Amino acid sequence: MDDFAKREALWVNAAAPEDLLLQFPSPNETYVSRKGEFTIADGRFYTEPHGPQGPGDRHPVLLRARRLGTYTRRMGMYWVWLTPNINMPLAGTSAKHRHEAQLAAQLEAQLESLENVQAKKTTGKKKGSLQAAAAPTGITRQTRSSAEENFHNRPSIKIPVPDHIKSMLVDDWENVTKNQQLVPLPHVHPVEEILDDYLAFERPHREDGSASLEILEETISGLRNYFDRCLGRILLYRFERAQYYDLHQQWNSGSDCKHKSAVDTYGAEHLARLLVSLPELIAQTNMDQQSVNRLREELTKFSNWFGRQAAKYFVSEYETPGQEYIEQARSV
Numbered sequence: 001m002d003d004f005a006k007r008e009a010l011w012v013n014a015a016a017p018e019d020l021l022l023q024f025p026s027p028n029e030t031y032v033s034r035k036g037e038f039t040i041a042d043g044r045f046y047t048e049p050h051g052p053q054g055p056g057d058r059h060p061v062l063l064r065a066r067r068l069g070t071y072t073r074r075m076g077m078y079w080v081w082l083t084p085n086i087n088m089p090l091a092g093t094s095a096k097h098r099h100e101a102q103l104a105a106q107l108e109a110q111l112e113s114l115e116n117v118q119a120k121k122t123t124g125k126k127k128g129s130l131q132a133a134a135a136p137t138g139i140t141r142q143t144r145s146s147a148e149e150n151f152h153n154r155p156s157i158k159i160p161v162p163d164h165i166k167s168m169l170v171d172d173w174e175n176v177t178k179n180q181q182l183v184p185l186p187h188v189h190p191v192e193e194i195l196d197d198y199l200a201f202e203r204p205h206r207e208d209g210s211a212s213l214e215i216l217e218e219t220i221s222g223l224r225n226y227f228d229r230c231l232g233r234i235l236l237y238r239f240e241r242a243q244y245y246d247l248h249q250q251w252n253s254g255s256d257c258k259h260k261s262a263v264d265t266y267g268a269e270h271l272a273r274l275l276v277s278l279p280e281l282i283a284q285t286n287m288d289q290q291s292v293n294r295l296r297e298e299l300t301k302f303s304n305w306f307g308r309q310a311a312k313y314f315v316s317e318y319e320t321p322g323q324e325y326i327e328q329a330r331s332v
Contacts, residue, residue, distance in 0.1 A: 037072050157279050157292050159299050162307030165272055168314060172269050176237045180326060181318035183240075185247065186259045187267030189313045191227055194268060195220050198305055219298040224263050226281065227274055231262040235273045242329040243321075268306075268313035275303060 030039050065071040175181045199220050206213035227235075236244055251260055259265045278299065282292070306313075321329075 157282050157296050159275065159278055159296065159303055161272075161276055161303055162310075165275075165303075165307050165310060168269075168310065169272055169276065172272075173237070175318045176239050179318070179320075180239055180329075181320050182243055183267065183269050183315060184319045185243065186265045188315070189267050190259075191263040191266055191268075191271050192224070194271060194306070194309075194313055195223060195263075197309075198302055201305065202301065215294065216298060219295065219302075223274075223302075226278070227266075227271065228262050230274060230277070230281070231266060231270060234277060235270050239329050242325060267315070268310070269315070271306075275299075275306070 033039050062071065062076065065075060172183075176183075199217070202216055203213065206216055232244060232248070247259075247265055251265075282295070287295070
């Protein structure tokens with residue numbers, strides 16, 4: 001047998017590798033799962049990465065996906081090379097995730113402002129109370145990175161608001177921003193009165209000395225604190241700032257002993273604005289899921305009661321300021 005024949009015999013007897021291209025798929029064959037992952041793991045579509053991972057291996061998006069069980073290989077290949085401070089969503093990403101990215105940016109700004117604040121103890125405050133959530137905490141450089149990573153892992157909260165309260169908020173926005181009108185202040189029924197009325201209504205339904213009663217009282221106290229802190233920052237429209245500036249000067253001067261703060265002066269309209277802003281504010285706290293659920297129960301009860309009392313606490317007419325105030329408001 002010549003050399004050519006010997007070589008041919010060797011090729012025939014050798015176990016030739018299986019040619020995937022010559023195989024016909026089965027009738028029920030699927031290549032991609034509903035999660036977007038390849039169902040065939042024989043290496044024909046991808047290769048396993050080798051070497052160190054990219055800078056974004058611990059990107060907040062990947063951490064959140066792993067925790068929720070929605071991680072896919074395609075997601076990992078996209079995000080692994082992006083640094084954690086970059087958020088470039090894939091095409092078709094929902095507005096919810098883009099909104100979470102905006103909240104993350106707000107959190108970063110908050111961490112910067114609180115970095116040198118001394119931590120304050122919150123002993124004696126029940127978990128799940130809004131007062132404990134409103135208590136300031138000190139933030140150090142060592143804890144900043146972990147806080148950023150855990151931002152997406154924090155429990156979310158949804159507070160149902162009655163539809164007619166939402167309609168009143170729309171009318172409130174139009175009256176102030178379009179019609180250039182103001183809520184008459186000091187309010188006939190200030191926030192302090194509203195919260196006291198709700199406490200008087202709800203307290204008989206709680207057992208004296210119980211944890212439920214204590215959480216109720218601390219939730220009402222927390223609402224007061226949040227209202228005082230948030231009014232001048234996020235609850236006012238631009239047209240109202242001149243009015244707030246004048247009232248703030250009166251509070252500091254002590255000329256009016258009855259109206260000494262925001263809760264003594266503003267009423268249901270601005271309290272409703274706080275109510276719809278609370279989910280984003282609470283999302284930036286360090287409360288666990290159990291505490292968030294307990295707080296949600298308390299705020300839902302208050303929201304429902306507040307909706308039933310809307311006719312009593314909301315003003316029927318807004319006031320129209322003079323031209324001098326309008327010019328002053330434009331310059332603020």
